Amino acid sequence: MKDIKIICDSLSDIPNELIEKYDIEVVPLTVILNEKEYKDGVDISNDEFYKTLREENVYPKTSQATYAQFKEVFEKYVNQGKRVLYIAGSSVATGTYQSAVMAKNDTDGEIYTYDSQAFSYVIGILVVEAARMASEGYDIDEIMKAIEELRDKTYVLFSVDTLEYLQKGGRISSTKAAIGSILNIKPILDIKNGLVAPVCQVRGKKNVISKMIELVKDNCGENLQDQTICIGYSDDFKERERLTEAVKAEFNPKDILYFQIGSCVGSHAGPGLTGIVCIKNK
Structure with missing residues (x-):
């Protein structure tokens, strides 16, 4: 079924070419650097970020993706008639997953959430596999089972x-x-x-x-x-x-x-x- 939209957050560190290939929606977290807020991967590039850390000796902070961000994204795809699967960064380390669950509960439509219990491209591997399977017509239950098995391995x-x-x-x-x-x-x-x-x-x-x-x-x-x-x-x-x-x-x-x-x-x-x-x- 190609009516499945795969969504992740910016903790997944997926290379841009794979985001574009599989049309993955990325919800950005916020990075606070020198008291200024940036959307991760949107308002500041990774190279700019690390250059600032090296040159200015600053210690950034992060802020979770918000309920409002997820509500907007979920409604956008539900209104297009799509089923949504959001694969999240670890719920233990960030409140981002909880923001998504709250938005899901307030949105009419078929929305699934999966807590990867992971960071970086450990999430990314799951997201890319889910997106590949969705593009090939697999159903949501098959995708959820596959990423659960992949996470364990x-x-x-x-x-x-x-x-x-x-x-x-x-x-x-x-x-x-x-x-x-x-x-x-x-x-x-x-x-x-x-x-x-x-x-x-x-x-x-x-x-x-x-x-x-x-x-x-x-x-x-x-x-x-x-x-x-x-x-x-x-x-x-x-x-x-x-x-x-x-x-x-x-x-x-x-x-x-x-x-x-x-x-x-x-x-x-x-x-x-x-x-x-x-x-x-x-």
């Missing part, structure tokens, strides 16, 4: 370059951040129960990629040749290329997809963020 790791932003956002204590900075500790993180969670830590940035590769092998297996591995980056293109080289050498995947980590996730992790998303094969 998706594996993510990422590493931050500085602990300052995690500390400012209350994710770690100031003592841990200070000690980590002195010892040049780089944490490797994943997502558990809808929140960022530590996996391990390494000394020095040069050891991050080898540890990530080791963890991917342990959790996903070594035979990933049949899949597209997704590599996330903020503004560190050299680290992106190093990770690309390691992924090609160790896994020889069918393809590599790059996604730039947007300003909402970047607000809490800072510049220099690198990540990998793949599917568990074991």
Whole structure:
């Protein structure tokens, strides 16, 4: 059925070419930078955002997408006779999902919501798959079942370059951040129960990629040749290329997809963020 409209929020970090290919509607969250509000990915580009963080030493904040935003979007597509599926960023970490549920309850029409319990392109993988299936005529129940299964198989790791932003956002204590900075500790993180969670830590940035590769092998297996591995980056293109080289050498995947980590996730992790998303094969 091609009357299904797939909607997500800007936490999903989907590359523009895929948004355009599948006609995905993205509801932006708000980023507050230097006391000025920007719609994520609309009023400020990712490159501009990270450049500001590097040059001005500022600590941005984020604000959830609102009831009014979702009400407008839901009504727009319901009035076109479409059924709506909204795939959300983690409800544990942001009130955006709750805004959508409230708007859904106040809107006449067939609207479905799915809490990904995730961030960044972990959401994006689900959204793109849902949009692909919708374009091929699958029904809503089939799509919901497929993305639930895909979510369970998706594996993510990422590493931050500085602990300052995690500390400012209350994710770690100031003592841990200070000690980590002195010892040049780089944490490797994943997502558990809808929140960022530590996996391990390494000394020095040069050891991050080898540890990530080791963890991917342990959790996903070594035979990933049949899949597209997704590599996330903020503004560190050299680290992106190093990770690309390691992924090609160790896994020889069918393809590599790059996604730039947007300003909402970047607000809490800072510049220099690198990540990998793949599917568990074991």
